[in-house]
Amino acid sequence: MATALIILAAGQGTRMNSDLPKVLHRLAGAPVLVHAMTVGASLEPERTVIVAGHEAEAVTRAAKAHDETAEVVIQAEQLGTGHAVAQALPALKGFTGKVIVLYGDTPLIRPETLDALAKSPAGITVLGFTASDPRRYGRLIVAGDRLERIVEYKGATEAERAVRLCNSGVVAVESALLNELVAGLTNDNAAGEYYLTDIVAAARKRGITADIVICDEAETLGVDTRAQLAQAEAAFQARARAEAQENGVTLTAPETVFFAFDTVVGRDTVISPNVVFGPGVTVESGAEILPFCHLEGCHISRGARVGPFARLRPGAELAEDVHVGNFVEIKNAILDEGVKVGHLTYLGDAHVGEHTNIGAGTVTCNYDGVSKHRTEIGAHAFIGSDTMLVAPVKVGAGALTATGSVITEDVPDDALAVARSRQVTKSGLARKLFDKMKAAKAKRQKEI
Template identity: 50%
Template sequence: MTKLTTIILAAGKGTRMKSDLHKVLHPIAGRPMLDHLMASAQELNPAQTVVVVGAGRDQLERALGERAETCLQEPQLGTGHAVQQAQGALRDLEGDVLILYGDVPFVRAATMRRMLERLHAEDAPAVVVLGFEPDDALQYGRVIADDAGRIDRMVEYKDASEEERACRLCNSGLMAARAADMFDLLARVGNDNAQAEYYLVDVVNVANGDGRTSAVVKTDDPREVAGINSRAELAEAERQWQDFRREEAMADGVSLKAPETVFFSWDTRLGRDVTIEPNVIFGPGVTVADHATIRAFSHLEGASVGEHAVVGPYARLRPGTVLEEGAKVGNFVEIKNAVMGKGAKASHLTYLGDATIGAEANIGAGTITCNYDGYFKHRTVIGPRAFIGSNSALIAPVKIGADAIVAAGSAVSRDVADGELRMVRAEQLVKPGWADRFHDTMKKKKAGENPAEGGPDGGGK
């Protein structure tokens, strides 16, 4: 295969987002839109990735780390000028270049491959452009091409005639070319246009002037090349991604009771015959095994749910949570960095943090693991088949042995041995008749109140 370099344009200020965060770092399904694009491009195994940056350069370089090289476009004089800045970062001009946009995150790897395959077809076009036909062409640049996809010319909307604007084939901005061709053509692009900018699309017109042909490849789905420039467009991109993921999940054997109310993360993994009830949210890092049930209004992040496990309703699983086969986490239970063993249950109103709960253990309502002392986190270990009574506080670090019982209302600060009963309560004090005498005294006192001092006849309390 020919060596490939991907050049991603991300130098725009993104002013319409009205955000301190760089536009291409805004998340879709919990993942920066730039990372969605880079993941697709990575399927083509590029030898080099160069990101053209401008405003917000420091943010982008921190986010990219070692995954890509960056080059600065300053001042910003158009898309053609942006691609020119990448030339200095290229190791050489061998192979192909694929021009992508950081705010167009949903381009599929298959579409990128089609562009490169067309570039190496028998007629050897100088440039391949990705086109699309939207329902409303709006102010997109137009691609004027014949039925075979050979491009006659390309024109920006502001510079187009009425006849050219009537063409429905629009320019997505994405291009493929041989690296040497791309930079030779760019060197001859001028800025005699309405914006006084160097347009990338003009490389096609320069190639035409050389007597060479260029070609257009059309995407089947215009949503693939939708750009994101505002919060409203970001929300639409999120909706588009979620709709696709819901359809994919159901096609793979997941039951969604109310699909439009379930929100996935980019890396959510679901097994077969999983049931997900309404209003469930998956944050990053969640895996759900076969036959598990996620009940309504639950929130999961960084968690692993085993086969036949049940979560919720109204449960929260935080990072580090592992539910083994058949474990149950019920309503208003929060778990963080804890393992629930096979068949273990915490059915209601419980917080389990930094804990290991053995198989078949039962955690009563209102139980908490007191895992934080204000400076350090400590772990609670509960043995298999242990029974923790309601409203118990387990003060970590502490170990509850196998088959042990902690009586309801206990505050346990020392280890409990296997099979032991631990009851930690103050002695109950009983005073027969005290409550009756108290009520009688207070009623007589209230009946004898001076109306001027308030009470039933004096008004106000």
């Protein structure tokens, strides 16, 4: 059956104590909302509708940046979850299939859980969990093996509050039925809100089946506070580390490695302690990431070795068997097979040919204060230590730059470029200068 998503993301999240909407706070390098959109996308929905409210423009930008096909509708007044879904339904006009309602602040639901919801044959299927501490969750009231109704905590009796089976808020409903049930909602309750949960009792009165899919409580964690954001981060990282190890990745100190929401690491890669992945990183099989590296927006090929203390920024492309050593930063640069960049170097806006060696302290001077410029280095070249490559500039294949050179002109293939002043040595002058400076210092101190 075809599916569509409605993702509720209109709340302000006052308990976050932030100017930023709660769904835009970052988890594993991406807004919490993006996590909800990503798991929803696993169903390959025909349509995705985001319901925004507080700071709607910012929420829209984040949603569109992740999925430009997503449609955003506005809930000007926050009058409850049922009211929020009502704002989204016109955007689903003409859709026939199952609608799944998700929450933009609930980022940890697994794809297999959503798949079970989508495949449920019941008219309405609710995602539930057994709570360790039910607190103020809505309760799922069951008769036999069927869900009869959902009771919000505020309106529940003591007997109903004793029930430990709780409502996550996530629900799957056939589209035509959802339109009918939402149209019939009222706000005759203790909070004066239109509860989406009331559709279960309404459907049961009509003889429509309602079912429950049970998930682990950890999947339903909502991010309403900074503490819950930290909980969600810890849960995400624990899950990501376990999945990496199951997929054949070696983590020598798993608790110190932090993945982004979209990190891809191939098997037989070894990741050392204190490595942080930002968004957009792919590491192929058999690579090695040494301690204290920060990687973002880069691609690392098979057999490459990175670190320790290396930083790869967006656009860094490392081919097979490349070595990037300590205190090296790579940005928007392609390093071909076998390139070695041992230490203390910055390569930005550059292309380095295969098996070239980059000496310590090399810098591609790519920015002139207005524009970025590119450096091209050919294959099998040797860039001497402390070379400044003033872009735009090209160094040919097999060429050599002398240590301490400032290269401002292109260097032909197989040529040697020396760009430094000739050394001048004055015998005995150092002692005379030191004696003069010490005498001047002693005179100043005496005057004081």
